[in-house]
Amino acid sequence: MLTNRIAALFSGFLVIGLLSTTALAETEPLAPEKDQGSTAREIVGKLEMLHYNKIKVGDEMSEDLWDEYIDALDPTKSYFLASDINEFREWQTKLDDQLRAGDVKAGFEIYNRFRLRMGDRLDNILSQLEKGLPAFDFDRDESLELDREESQWPTSISDADDLWRKRLKSSVLNLRLTGKEDEDIRDLLERRYKGQKKRLEQQNSNDVFELYMNSLTRLYDPHSNYLSPRSLENFNMSMSLSLEGIGAVLQGDEEYTKVARLVAGGPADRTGKIKPNDKIVGVGQDKDGEMVDVVGWRLDDVVDLIRGKAGTFVRLETIPTGGDGTHKTILIKRSKVKLEDQAAKKAVFEFSDGKKSYKIGVINLPTFYIDFDAYRRRDPNYKSTTRDVARLLSELKEEKVDGIILDLRNNGGGSLQEATMLTDLFIDQGPVVQIRHANEQISRHNRSRSRAMYRGPLMVLINRLSASASEIFAGAIQDYNRGLVVGNQSFGKGTVQTMAPLKEGQLKITQSKFYRVSGDSTQHAGVKPDIPMPQLIDAESVGESAYDTALPWDRIHAVPHAKYFNLKTLIPNLLTKHNKRTASDPDFIFLRDQFKFESERADRKHLSLNEVMREQERENVNQRLLSMENRRREAKGLEPYKDFEAYEESESEEVATIGGPVEIKLEKDPILNEAGYIMADFIGLADKASKAPPQVANF
Structure with a gap:
């Protein structure tokens, strides 16, 4: 491909x-x-x-x-x-x-x-x-x-x-x-x-x-x-923090330009109308400029059309993945993706395990960031992931939360230094990640060097788009049995690239691989959750394993590390409660049906060129989408949509495109909502274990 x-x-x-x-x-x-x-x-x-x-x-x-x-x-x-x-x-x-x-x-x-x-x-x-x-x-x-x-x-x-x-x-x-x-x-x-x-x-x-x-x-x-x-x-320009656009990673896919992923908090993400694998077939400037057909265009040229000055508008004509092939037009206000737009943010919610209510803090982390310029200038107020999360942890402690969920969904990685330092907030001294280089030497310098700032119940929420630094952090938390990892198998990006100069241009070359303290590589296999959630992204088309020439998974020697909880005794019970709760949950039934439907559409080998058959196929697609949504709404006591047009109109409601952190909400996030209930169960089952001193693992 x-x-x-x-x-x-x-x-x-x-x-x-x-x-x-x-x-x-x-x-x-x-x-x-x-x-x-x-x-x-x-x-x-x-x-x-x-x-x-x-x-x-x-x-x-x-x-x-x-x-x-x-x-x-x-x-x-x-x-x-x-x-x-x-x-x-x-x-x-x-x-x-x-x-x-x-x-x-x-x-x-x-x-x-x-x-x-x-x-x-x-x-x-x-x-x-x-x-x-x-x-x-x-x-x-x-x-x-x-x-x-x-x-x-x-x-x-x-x-x-x-x-x-x-x-x-x-x-x-x-x-x-x-x-x-x-x-x-x-x-x-x-x-x-x-x-x-x-x-x-x-x-x-x-x-x-x-x-x-x-x-x-x-x-x-x-x-x-x-x-x-x-x-x-172009590469150097993008790394200089000077580009303005919509906050989306694009890739060529035969004659189409396809959305690879979105930047959390970026303009495209804020619309709520674009998803990975959507195809961009047209680009229009401002609110009423001519829509330019970009099918068959070179990727660079499509990028140049979409990129523009902050504050201006661009319109994208897309073919949504898993849909009926109908084109949709999306208006996006361009802006710079600023550090503050991707900064960690928090919220507090209450969940019950059926016996007792608990206050659960949620920290959303879109990327592992650090303001390197301010850091080099020794600015005492420089922004970084670890500094921001440490501040949020202090605030959550003051709010007397009973447990914390760290949401790393869609977090594509970033600074290795920040992934290491963030782990330091949750574990005592110990190794965080191993790096094996092309000369087969193994580096273990990335370590937690302080006592943990937060020692209470912890959950890490991941999905298929959690990659690189996210996988290092989630893998360390899992290996230390420091907290639960919940969600979907992560991306599997466990390699490190460096730049090598050439007479003409440069070569970006893979020279190292990441390994967890358990010895397992994060490459290819990623991090597998302790408690899986419904799959929302096709792992066969998105992730390291989707590449034919991806380096394989392997393992090296483990390094001694502490164990904080005896999670093996807790996870079966947590899984039973989770499965029972979600088996009849309208949102989870909808998510599972939606993924099954999109997978069936993606598996098609032929496309009919008969107009009547295609019209009927589109009608069947629309009716199935409407039926799935109305079953969900009726089960939740909501008014069903009268027809597909009413459903489609509700989906195209205006979404904010201005800057600032996105608010954490539960009503449209069933995965996070269920994670809260899992955390409540976890606290109820492991209250005593969370206070036990860590023990060194035996090898």
């Missing part, structure tokens, strides 16, 4: 990788530039010498590179012909030798053939559209193959023509189902394909070289990337 070039519209979140397959190209055949051969040799040398995996570039990797590069260019097998692929086979076992010699001509020759095929295809489509919208038979019972990974390359131009006939027909039908008239559809598609042709003609040598080199780096792992000078400039 084409999911390797990730860009962010906010400061501090930019991962550079693969260019979109609709990247720009010049009209003349592209050729390597002077220094690209020596840069290729540098990249091969640094990968072999510095990468954690220590893999040598040889014939086997040459074959893998050949596959990866062709798949990166044409993942849907829609442009190349079988004869092209057969012709390219002469390079299958030679690419390694060529790269060592600084020869990248094969990569350019393959790309030039791709550019030729794509240019011919765009000319063909534009020629049809100039004569008017093709007269498709939407009564015909045929379908478009959605997943062509196992399909064969077209063996002839006529086979390719039929494939593209179906693709164009699908595009027309999708737009018809949104209510657009035929003339408007023709105009939109003509602009779309003319735009793709223009960007194809603008492609340059640096773009092709970056694409080819990143096909190589991805064979080592998904987080090692070659950054061309242009990409490096």
Whole structure:
């Protein structure tokens, strides 16, 4: 899948990788530039010498590179012909030798053939559209193959023509189902394909070289990337805290731009209308500017359209994941994602275990942050995760809470230093994380060095988007038996990258792996909760394990560490109470039904091109969504929606887009609400155990 070039519209979140397959190209055949051969040799040398995996570039990797590069260019097998692929086979076992010699001509020759095929295809489509919208038979019972990974390359131009006939027909039908008239559809598609042709003609040598080199780096792992000078400039700009936009991480996915994740507290997150895996198909400036179709656009160019000055508005036309394919338009007010917007915040709620009520403090932590500039200036008031959480803990102590939930859902990580120091607030002296480097040396310098500030009942709430530093903290709390970990299996990002300079650009390279004090790696497997919650995000498409070349899970020796609670005796009882409570809970029934429904939709292999069938499918989708929501509402004593339009209207109510921390609420967060009841049960069962002194684990 084409999911390797990730860009962010906010400061501090930019991962550079693969260019979109609709990247720009010049009209003349592209050729390597002077220094690209020596840069290729540098990249091969640094990968072999510095990468954690220590893999040598040889014939086997040459074959893998050949596959990866062709798949990166044409993942849907829609442009190349079988004869092209057969012709390219002469390079299958030679690419390694060529790269060592600084020869990248094969990569350019393959790309030039791709550019030729794509240019011919765009000319063909534009020629049809100039004569008017093709007269498709939407009564015909045929379908478009959605997943062509196992399909064969077209063996002839006529086979390719039929494939593209179906693709164009699908595009027309999708737009018809949104209510657009035929003339408007023709105009939109003509602009779309003319735009793709223009960007194809603008492609340059640096773009092709970056694409080819990143096909190589991805064979080592998904987080090692070659950054061309242009990409490096974007990367440095994003890390400078100077970008303004919507607060979303975007990635290329074939011809679409897809939302990878949202920044907690950012403008996109505040709308409540965008979710990971939603596709962005149009971008409009201000409240009434022209909506520009961005299907098939290069990711960089989509980012440039969405990025803008704080205080201005941008409109996104999206296809929501798991929906019926209907497009939605979302208005977002751009702003800087400031530290204070992502700062830790607290709330206090009351929960009962059926016998006694308890005051539960909730601390929401969107990221592991630190104001490095203020820290280096020795500003006594610099902001950081640990300082803010310590202040909130003091306030919660004054409010006499009985237990604390630390909410790390959607927390993609941040400062390792802060993850270590935060752990220090909850455990006494001891190791927090182990780091094994490419030279196999193991570092255990990240330790808790003080007595715990808070010693009471603790829960860590995680989900699939909790990654990196979040996993280090949650893993340490779990290994020390210091508190419960509740939610979903975390992302599994357990690797560390560093930047290596090159003659042209830089190489971001994986050199270390994180390991818990138990010896288990957080890589690939992530942190598994003691008490699981309903799955809301598909783990097969989101998370480290979704990458084909992700480094594997493994383990090293454990290090001695304390144990605070005998959780093994408590968890079975807590699970029984949790399962009994949620089996009939309307919100949990809805969440489970919703995930099942979205999974069924994601598993579709074909898309009907019959208009009546598609209309019926959309009606069935809408009715099922309405039925699930109304069952939930009726079970909660709420008035059901009369029809899908009323339900859809309620979902599109205005949500604030201004800055400031988001308030913690229970009414629209059944996961947090249930976590509160689990915590009440935990306190009731473990009140005595929480006061017992820690014991050193035996190995």
